[in-house]
Amino acid sequence: MRRQVSSQEISDAVRRKLHERGVSMHDIAEIVYEMQSPYNPDLRMEDCLDSVLMVLRKREMQHALLVGMELDTLAEKGLLSEPLQSLVQADEPLFGCDETLALGSVLGYGSIAVTTFGHLDKEKTGIIRRLDTKAGSHVHTFLDDLIASVAASASSRIAHRFRDKEEEDNGNGPNHAASAG
């Protein structure tokens, strides 16, 4: 019989695996803060953390994270078959599937998410740099891009909410239809 996996089980697995792979919610929130604080001087770390948690509740993001972290872990243990093992283990620059999976996950959060993802992929801000640095036997070929994806989505979410708030404060009322996620 086909087992229906509950959302809770998936959420728990994502949180647990991120922790096992050395990524905290705070690490991701710091990137979001760096991306969005220039546009929003009142932004608090707490808002960034909140936004990260909301993005991590999205099923498609959770699935992408599970796939990526699994492939990284299998490559770390040498359990993939060749030539995929060598491609993932070496973080081969022309491999591209890591970026494609991560880019696909930001699309639900609109153009700000896409452009922020491109920026983070290039600049390797915060923990992304640490993950991208090929230290020891760790493989983070997928995870660095996926963290950029979560941070970019959470940044876009904040940008849209900030505008909603501005409009509300100006007496124009909330426009929930315009808000991302």
Ligand code: MG
């Ligand atoms: Mg990568």
